[in-house]
Amino acid sequence: MIWQQLPQFIVSGVTSGSIYALIALGFCIIHNATGIVNFAQGEFVMLGGLTIISLNQSFHVPLIIAFPLTIFFVMGVGALLEYGPIRHSKSKDILILVMITIGASIFIRGFSPMIWGKMARTLPPFSGESPILILNAAIMPQTLWILGISFLVLACLHIFFLKTDTGKAMRAVADNRLGAALTGINVDRIVLLSFVLAAALGATAGIIITPITATSYDSGVMLGLKGFSGAVLGGYGNFIGAILGGILLGILESLGAGFISSEYKDAIAFLVLLLVLFWKPSGLLGKGEIRKV
């Protein structure tokens, strides 16, 4: 019966969900430093996927080296985005800055076909394709890679934000920008860092997902959107919320596809998202709107 497939659905939901969570975290980090939605976040994911494919397939760089190289490259792109248009924008209005990131994402989407063409490309799984059977679910080794790497990244982030001075400074800026600036924190540097960090998260998501879904120049759009949805679902700017929201969205999608209709899976996921927002207008873990009267 279809219920026996439940574990399978959950596993695939958590897998794509953890990808969404990584992307959602990128959205949150930039939001907390600047207050904007970075619509180029999805392009970081796409760049991560396509870069590692090129390094590994065309230049035969072993994955273990290609992985960090790719991340450094995309971090560079993130830094350029902040250091260029965002920093030099004459207006600091949120809407203008958000529109600039939209411009940037169009630019990157226009740029990447020149290097990679318009065809979707793919990467072989990191380690084989023979599934492991647990309960009723057949788990591909790549799934384990995705879960493992996501978990590792989250752990590193956790340590970074709690233990390092830079991480603490970033939290201080998120908490109170002006206050942080007054205590001598270099806010410009933190903003730059937030783009670099978000780019790294996006790239990681892009790298680990390419073996299961081929990547093309325009595949960043939908992934970025899912990440944004995850972040909103959890409560925009809240890290735990982003992880929760991302994974929940993944599970929703996979259950919707499995039990209702695969054609409408995205529609179902977004519908649930809307209903959640109508019920809790600032996401699952978001703080209630503090109205300044």
Add this chain to the structure above:
Amino acid sequence: MNKDTNNSRIILQAMELDKSFGGLKALDCITFSLSEGRISALIGPNGAGKTTLLNVISGMEAPDSGRIFLEDSDITGLKTWEITKRGICRTFQSGRVFQNMTVLENVLTGMHTSANSGWLAGMFHWPWERKEEKELKTKALGLLELFSLADVAYEPVSNIPLILQRKLEIARALGSSPKLLLLDEPVAGLNMKETEELGETIRNLSRFRITILLVEHDMNLVMSLADWIIVLQHGQKIAEGKPLEIRNNPEVISAYLGNQ
């Protein structure tokens, strides 16, 4: 109709208002009434609950329990705009006039509840809509005249000095022809001369037969303006009375001294 001891009509009656924010009692069983045509002042140390009380009366926050009556109708729990429509209008602590509008437009916006034109009328400018707009404009200019703002009627608000912006905010609030006007620290940020000037403006409002509830830190201003003073501390009403009584009330003195 409710009357107070001096046989003037009661405009606002608050009964046993409670409001807590996460365990902290901002308002604790507050009961008071405001008589028509009077200037009443609400004073108390920082954090006494003055702004919360103003927010509760103007419908920006709902009380946990208790009731508020405007004249004879219960307005507890109504939305802010409904309360304004029934006759209570407020100004804000930091001054919140619309910076992107002209002075005149601000007052016209304040007259929202005194007109009726809707969406279609606005789009098609029916003759009666034009007529209503014209009447509104005449009334608004008259109001600006009273506040000596007529000269700057067509200036963008961002071009006029702070003191005029404060006057404008009061004029705008009067646009809704309120029975009760709530003023939240109207002179905050003004210098002494300006404070005096605005005080004079507020005193002159009595010609509208309008009831005023004033929240203010500036004691000189309160003593010179108010007919009646209500004192809050830690969310409780600790005294009320005429300015002279309040000035000599030992509990009020200790509340202020103890806090400084």
Add this chain to the structure above:
Amino acid sequence: MIKLLSSSKWKQLILFTVAVLLIPQILPSDYYFLILNIIALNAIVVLGLNLLIGFAGQISLGHAAFYGLGAYISGILTASYGWPIFLSIPVAVLTTAIVGLLVGIPTLKLEGHYLVMATLGFNIIVSIILVQWDAMTGGPSGLAGIPYLKAFSISIDSDRKFYYLVWAVLGVLFCLSLNLIDSRVGRALRAIGEDPISASALGIPVERYKVGIFVVSALYAAVAGSLYAHYVTFISPKTFDFFYSIEVVTMVVVGGIGSLWSGLAGAAILTMLPEILEIVKEYNVLVYGAVLMAVLVFFPEGLLPGIKKLWQKRQGQVHE
């Protein structure tokens, strides 16, 4: 007589009308009419959106859905059910407005990024339905056989004829919008856009007005959408995905937020830009993104006001 406009607006509008009537006389080929028509359709959507974003301060990334609903409902009613156009268009516009109302009521309680997400989510849901509900919409391959518009036995079947119609519709909606801004409702909307709390303290029912302007802007989009359907006679879901929503918001911002004339300029410039960029061939998307960023970085107040300011500065220097 109904006085449609205050005298101060007359000059600009007469200029506008003269331009609209003169342009066809000097255009060398019909290809340009196609672009001008698309500009007008976009401008109608931008007009409504500008009222929503620029005046009431609410953002929507979902207006492609209303554009699409207007197009599909009128298209389906005429092509599949044989309705006459003079009925199908009003029904399409009204139905879309009702959808706008139903979506707007819960959605406009949200703020900031949550509002962006909710409108975006709505757009995506509509897009998916347009693609998946083959039986009704024709699915991904689209809906064909939509009849041309017909007015008094004149069939609007050429780019040139449609030009006069669509620009006239734009002109009328433009006047109505200018009027609206300058009215009691318009002031309330601007108050909400600047400071919703102050607005409510003045007796303005903020939520009701937010939903109201959302419905009006959905209505404009539906008008444009249904005209579009009967102009191109073939529609497919791709036209109405959320990229279009982003595009029209971009037109509002690039033109200049909060001025209807600037919005018109934004629609014209960003509709023409891809056509102009045909000369850079495969680099067009890249250059489009770069131009967009450059404009936003250097002219955040919008292209029209920005250029005006620059020009005044130049003038000032000349006089010195």
